[in-house]
Amino acid sequence: MTAAASLPRQSSPPGEPPRPPEDRRHTIRRRALTLLIIVLLIGVPAGYLIISANQSRNSGKDKEAKYSATGLVPGWPSRVQRRLYQVWIPWDATNVASYETNNWKTSRLYVQFTTSDDGLNRFLWTLKADRSSLKKDDIAIGTRDQHVVGWTFAGQGPWYGLTRAQKNPAPTLDVVVNTSRPRYPTVYVVSRTVP
Secondary structure (H helix, E strand, O other): OOOOOOOOOOOOOOOOOOOOOOOHHHHHHHHHHHHHHHHHHHHHHHHHHHHHHHHHHHHHHHHHHHHOOOOOEEOOOOHHHHHHOOOOOOOOOEEEEEEEEEOOOOEEEEEEEEOOHHHHHHHHHHOOOOHHHOEEOOOOOOHHHHHHHOOOOOOOOOEEEEEEOOOOOOOEEEEEEEOOOOOOOEEEEEEEEOO
16 A cells, blocks of 8 residues: 555535636745744744843843842942932932842941032932031941941041931931032932831
8 A cells, every 4th residue: 555545626616617726926925925924923932032031131140240249339229229218319420329238127228429519409408408407527327337338438528417317117318428529529328217
């Protein structure tokens, strides 16, 4: 039994004229369309999966670097962090760096930035304070918090500080401002909240 089994040929419905055989151009077009559909059905989802996998892997590496940091990391804190810790950073701020610590008792966000004279005024306004609220030589950020991120407030000054205390769970902000460059003050902030 080496002969191939032949399938019965379907006949046209009664009353319908028989179809002419398919010409070569139509056959090529039909096969190309079929191939295109197969590529789209398989290729697009496969491409999407590859792109998603790469983004997920890169996101994981970014988060790992962020959460394994042991000090200030250059860059703005996320919007969620800024809102949660009530730290407003002026739009013209430069040299922005931040670091967040969390434990079961207290969460802290450390932020430093350099801004303009006007930017400092706007920052203080968000704290419901102004320049007169700053106390000269008052280092409001404690030694423990200075040690965590490596800040030392012993260099060229003058140094000013203030504390904005709030009831829990609202954060308390300790602020130190270095005005050794009066037009471009550097601001150091520790915002701590007790969950």
